[in-house]
Amino acid sequence: MLPRVLITSPYPDFTKLTEDICCELSVEPVIIEAVLEDAVQKVLKITERDEIEVVVSRGGTAAALKNNVSVPVITAEASDYDILQALWEAKNISSKIAFLGSYYHQGGYEFKKPEKILGINIKQYLYRNYEELENMVLRAYEDGMEVVVGGGQPAVNMAKAMGMRGILIYSSRRSIVQAIERAKEVIRIRRHDRKYTQRLRTVVNSVEEAVILVDEQERVMFINRVAERILGLDNRVVMNKQIKELNNLWLAGVYQDGIPCDGHLQELDNTKVVVNRYPVNSKNENFGVVVTFQELTRLQQLEQKTRRKIYHKGLVARFSFDDIIGESRAIREAIETAKKYGHTDSTVLITGETGTGKELMVQGIHNISSRKEGPFVAVNCAALPENLLESELFGYEEGAFTGAKKGGKLGLFELAHGGTIFLDEIGKIPFSLQGRLLRVLQEKEVMRLGGSKVIPVNVRVIAATNLELSDAVQKGDFRADLYYRLNVLKLKLPPLREREGDIELLTNHFISSFNKKFRKNVKYIPKEIRDWINQYQWPGNVRELENFI
Template sequence: MKNLLRPETRRALPWEKVKQIWKDLHERPDLRKGLRPEIYDSWERSYHYNVQRGMRETTNLIPEREFAFAKENSKYLMETAVPVMERLSEFVRGTGFVVLLSDANCVSLKTIGDEASLEWSRRANVVERTVWREEKVGTNAGHLCMLLVKPISIYSYEHFCLFAILGAASFAPIVDKGRVIGSIGMVAPYERVSHHTLGMVVAAADHIQSILALNRVSKYHQVITDSMSDGVMVVDLDGTITYMNEKCSKILRVGSTDVIGANIHSIFGTKPENQFFVNTVTQGRTLIDDLLVLYHGKNQIRCHITCTPLHGTNPTDMGTVVIFRESERMNSIVGKWIGRSTKMTFDDIIGNNPKFQHCVNIAKTTCQSDSSILLLGESGTGKDVIAQAMHNESPRKNNPFLAINCAALPRELIASELFGYEEGAFTGAKKGGNVGKFELANQGTLFLDEIGDVPLDLQVALLRVLEEKSVIRMGGNKLVPVNVRIIAATNRNLEEEIARNRFRRDLYYRLGVIRLIIPPLRERADDIPLLVHHFLGLICKRFGKPLKKVSLQAMEALMNYEWPGNIRELQNVLESAIQLAPDDEIDYEFFKQNLGFETPLPVTAESNTSEDSSSEELRILRETLLRNRYNKSATAKELGVSRQCIYRRLQKYNLL
């Protein structure tokens, strides 16, 4: 019997002999020990499942509706596998073999073969819609290869059921991403068995798995490139466009399916202005983020272009990869990058002075508006901080904030900085032109500091931009729409400038839809202790020094100083003191001797010759106010009196 089970003896066996061996295997358990271990285990499971071994045909067909559902679920597998099956079937035409494809549930999805082999497969119950699960039809190659996750051949009498012993089958699992998704096999009358069959189905399964993997990579590649914000185009050595992603087709305003396979000359070659670009691509030259203007039909396309040659030993793989970046998007990226330093918020604005708080409250209220704002105040009062805080509190906070100091620019450069210029607009204009601050700040905020220093003739152009919400670059003729909120600032008295014909009244009204007058530091002296404490903490931390304090006399001196440079001057004075003062406490004498400004001598108990109770009361009041950073409520609580009492004492000693 063992001899009869050897592969080389099987082809010569007559049908009666095959059938007898199958019967003996069922009737004599000792003979079954001669089966291959995987076949033996499968027979034992089939007995356990109570599979009817004497079945002459299989009735295990799923309904047509379920079959349609199974094919739909395996649509991608079938699209990939069927072409491979057709080539394999053509290769074995005339040998009696049919090629089968099953899904992960062992449902036979597709049977392919020549007319004679298909006729035999119908007689042998090898048909579509059959469920070849072991618990239904016993031992078979289709289910066993997926169960073991390895190729296997099963010969005639090795099948558990009678109807199956007519044939011999070789199947291999199809594995995708570590999961068995189906199987491919070859089935023929048992007398046509060949030891080459298993190798052919293994090769077919490997081919299908390779196609699935390549398709996945191709799909990922397509999804990645189509999700890119840059356009991608690949051109071969002959100038033929071999690839273009969706973004590229939108930038160039062409259909990607229309141009793939077309020559780049047919799209760009007819315009002399495009010759530099076409030559760069077709001659395999490198280009890095150059700003070019391309012409396609009536369309003018302004974009930054990078060309990278493809090198390799195979000429068919050579060519150029072209990356297109829209000029408007690049402007937005640059604008956002420039605006990243805009970190100041209303939480960074220090002060409890009623007049100053009124100004801050108006600024907060108008953050949601798009109306232009004019900040008026002396130099150093914090106009730029309020502008940043308003931007960061507004709906435009995730878009650019650009600041330009109009007084710091030479007169001839203000227009080009604000509005930009085209290539060749003037001598020295850089290639590709330049983007102005209005375009860079699109969708964001433009802070025009020292607006009172803009020359009168440029004020007309600025007014036009504010009214039309679009700019024309110097040397250009194209209107570029811009959506920008303007915050302007000046330390000049613009009404006096208007009276002297140095500032346009219409521009003043356009900029000053909302006007904020920021009080100088001398008018909010009660905020100085708060500001001193805040700046000392920031500056000491920045220089890695222990926190310093300011003595009572020194604080009174700082509060009595006029501060012509306002908060900026206060910051600079404190920064110098932190680095130069030898002790942890900065005293009055140090400010007087080392920092170059005359601080009025503070009035203290030591300098007051009167010993009456008023002097003592004044001293206690000042010390308590200082300890509580001039918080009136905290001072009143420490002294055990009402806030009204504190205000009366402050009024008495002219401290309000």
């Protein structure tokens, strides 16, 4: 879409030159010949009706527009050369020269050098609107001036009516080109910001938590739809208003004094909510606070839903090494190593990029191990909030927290007793839970939340990560003792780009699989696409290739 620019023109020649320049610069212009208040009124009507991205104007008209319209205004400044040229023309008419300038230039123009160069005296008359412009032309007439420079076509007409000569300050092609180029850059930046803002708005509106952004002066900058619903507020109404102005008890309650908190439980109107407040900082500069909150009943529903999803997997490993497609040396060596690990009972740490098939390999290890008749329990450590992950892993006793299920609940370690527990994305496990996990690995026992007794568990742990845990240990984000406890046997899975020949095998496998699934009969892929498939780096590895096919 071409940039849409509204341009105010002070005289016909400016209109024609601007039209030509916009055509050359691929800009879609809307041009009106008007100045000062007349231009402001016309621009307001057009911007209300049409989608104008930037306004380009001159001098006093530009200043008036900036004070009255919400669209960005770019000033097409007349250059010193443009002014000097107009003064030279005026000198050839009379030495009694009046210069009409706008208050856009605070304090007027500096004419000492032009006066010296041209050998003339220039008297300035400043104006802000039509009425002042007319008064200044009249005053110039009363002061005995014979030629008027500036003020646009209206000033020329006024001067002529009083028997004086009027000289227009013509904008050079260069000054107009520079203004249009600046307008294009402003449009580019605004479009980029609009895309970014809309993406961010969509992300924030897609979460199930209420989200509120407050600036450093406690003004509401954004609330998402969930927050609008719970608080009974409209984002468009509350924008840029201070929290205390809104007189909303819930909003004041979850914000309080803006002090950071994480998972704070509080009661509002007999409803329990879990509140988080995160400061927005950059280089020791404060930009406000992000507040998120969720009704406890909603969290409990999410907890139950998450449990159902995990438990409905059946606690069974469905895949074996035979299900791993690939003949490359890299993947065969990885499988052979995994098979050796399957005949031991030690903890295994599997590393590899996302989409390399870590869970498939884990299930293969389980299914050839002495624990293959036991349960296989998989949990993604990054998929659950910290409080839910803790209750999922270790279970809880009845009454451990509000909404806890009667009779309590088995944790995943207890469910995996006699089998294998797969801790996916182990690098994302909160630091506060790493100590409890280490104890389970060392002592082979767990204690439920709210419980007072330890429960022995016989579980083999296999962990996986796409992060380099040794780096996380160096940064202090991951406990060194837990890392060494997990990193007994290490298996690194090769990325697809290093599995020579496997892309072809996997492509054919997925075509066959999706033919059956979608009742299609795709027999081949065009050579140029197949060549591209073989040359592409596949950063998402096998999962990305499968989705592509």
